[in-house]
Amino acid sequence: MSSSAQQWLSLVGAIWLQTINGPNSDFPVYSSELKDLLTISQLQLNNLAFASDAGKLFGWLSGLAAVYLPLWLVLLIGSCLGLIGYGFQFLFLVHKFSKLSYWHVFLLTVLAGNGVCWINTVCYLICIQNFSSNQRSAVLGISTSYVGLSAKVYTVLADSFFHFLTSQSKAKSYLLLNATVPMLASIVTSPFTRKIHPANQEQLKSSALIFLFIITIATGVCAVISSVGSMSSGRRLATQHAISLGLLLALPLVIPVAMKFKQVLEDNKVHDLVSIHQVDVKEASEDNQSKEENIGASSMIKKLNFWLYYFSYMFSATLGLVFLNNMGQIAESRGLSKTSSLVSISSSFGFFGRLVPSLLDFYFSKNGHVISRTASMTILMAPIAGSFFLLLNQSNLSLYISTAVIGACTGAITCIAVSTTPELFGIKHFGVNHNVVVTNIPIGSLIFGFFAAFVYQNKENGSRSCMGSECFRTTFVLWGSICSFGTLLCFFLYLRTRKKFYLDTI
Template identity: 35%
Template sequence: MQVFLICLVAGCSICWFNTVCFVLCIRSFSSSNRPLALSLSISFNGLSAAFYTLFANALSPFSPSVYLLLNAIVPLVVSLVALPAILLCHPHDGHLHVVPKHDKHIFLGLYLLAFITGIYLVIFGSFNTTNSTAWVVLTGAMVLLALPLIIPASSSCSHVDTHDPEPTAQLNHDDSKKPLLLNNNHSTESNAMIQKTVEQPMQDCCLGTILEKGRMLVLCEEHSAKKLIQCVDFWLYYIAYFCGATVGLVYSNNLGQIAQSFHRESQLTMLLAVYSSCSFFGRLLSALPDFLHRKVSFARTGWLAAALVPMPMAFFLMWKLHDVNTLVAGTALIGLSSGFIFAAAVSVTSELFGPNSIGMNHNILITNIPLGSLLYGQIAALVYDANGLKMSVIDNHNGMIDTMVVCMGPKCYSTTFFVWGCITFLGLVSSIILFLRTRTAYSAANGQQVINTTAKFRVDRTP
């Protein structure tokens, strides 16, 4: 009961903390830089396990309880340290705003530092070190984690621009005082785009009906919870997430048992390092649409669909081939794919269903994670138990005999990989349909940005 209550409190804390961070990014950055900030913050989530491992190895490498102590202390200390900087750097003057071009260089520097930090933690975090060496490695990691503070500090938190503000770069400075959950009956319109959803006439063919009926033509419409669950695009998005990133998460949770059944217990640490590092770099790659938007005009939902392609491929490969190289390659592909989706999903939710409602709408979306974990974990357990053998084990603490099922060999997860592959293929199909339904809205948004940029250029050139 005590463990259950601790897990319950921790789960609620994590959900609240993530929601606040997402909302803070949405409200503190302009629409052009918002996805970059979200992607960067979510990317560092993928490094937390490696960082905590370094910290634990430096303090007490043979004490599992040190992880609980670190989880209780580190988030609180970091939050208290970061709070003054967040409050001081939040501008309240309507004449002060960020300059998108200036910010792009800052974010590029931050992403380079994040990439270097990820490489450092992946390389040195996987080594078994002595206590003194662990402190050296930990110090290096802390320096790398502190370096990103130098880049924003080198520029002014409030940059004064004498030119007219760019429409897509303005910050809504009243947002910081809004509640996390808004009453959408009085929700405000997005600064970037007009909000509307149109009903298209019924098409003759079934495919035309699926692609056209009720699709969005303009982004950033604020959706209440009632309106959200009545939206076809939301359920396509929900299925894509439920049958995509959530499957990758369940795979990572079962990776220990998968390695054991393949007689690869000694390589479990390596497999976990491969998954976590690829997940981190996948999260970083989710920023590509924003860095390449001037050269590659492609809807973010299209990038989401492209990110889902490797996942069914990986599961079908592991279903057919049972060697260790395929297992490592499949783990890497699943990590990249799920990491990209985890990071891109917040921006997609904001763009499709409104930035002011992100706190509520994204939490509705991620209800698929516990549901998927239960369903996909149960599928894996049923296949594992059906192919395993019952064994009697004596508990050394109380001397009681317990019965457990142990399964060894590819048969333990072969059927599971096939089922997971079919499920992720369904997610891929759903994401492709979502892309086809929303590409018009993204094209309209890109066209509006071009018009705004051209108009501003003409005004600036006027003598």
């Protein structure tokens, strides 16, 4: 297979991996049941939600490992961590282990959460190392957008394959899927998850990206339609949705197959030699341009821009993730019995939120314009703050709208951050640097989640659950205020970096 086809095949692998690399995103679906099975309080349940994020505190280990180990091995290590973390929890729930304490479950969840970082690191490095700078932002955006589908994929699989289980058995089915699906996907994709040095910059690259965008948008539309249908659908419709998503996820394979076919038909050895020279010169130029920006983690954390970026991320996307982790209890307090429909909505809109920034970046870059990523983050943070205040309204419509907006904007900021980190601090140490940046997620999850759980537990009035508008009212006010402050921090970061940004784009 030609190197260009291998290059795009590696991207297909990254897309598939990102699609299933959000096993923790289905936690709200079975969190209430897990709370009953383990006989734990709301604070302890919040600690389990935090535990999954806590694995990111050690995510930098995957960045270091990627420097010394082949990417396929880093990938398999990450999937093994998830298999152990979720697998033992599943065995406990089916009574294969009778003495698994709460703290055992906590540590296993941390382990599984760390496994997510290893797979993410592989996917990010594939996009950064295998594609030139003018393609990098687009392919990063496309691949990371698919992680927004994870919760949707897991709910569809659970509805399709475990429809015969009672509602009290959700936790078992989801934990089994969380343990096995990433491992199976890693085994399938490991042969082509490696660094590729393309022999040429394929002339089909623009049309290939456009085709990939079309497939991705179609996949998101399918997910949104099925999310709306999931509010009242049965097993047959869930199976149809699973088949549709499977076919759409297989479609990106058309690109490397088309490139291989084109390579067979053309005898362009001279053209390849010229292209190699052009690519080498271009890449050398890019390396020279970014040489001064490539700083390690120890130098990065000494910069004011890092801390502005760090807290802007924490006060926006991380807050959004905390909201999604608590969605099960939020829905329950409002009397909604089917949390899976909310999870599907947040997942589907999160998918589009991750995709749109890369689509806009691709469009404007073709017309000679570049969008400031710090400005984009600032603009996206304001709707999250507004959605928290909208949640003070107790109607179900406000809950659905806020869930969609928070899911979309959180996904967009998460996607933009993957490109913002190398933009601010260079690509040389990206594997470690970005994993340092995302340590804000477990820290924010602990602080904001603890506050929400503390307020909720004080409203329980002797029971193990809280019902009514007061359960999260104080929490939403605080979250909205913090996100508003984060918007100001991000705007300040934009003011500090815009001069450098415009110089770089001239």
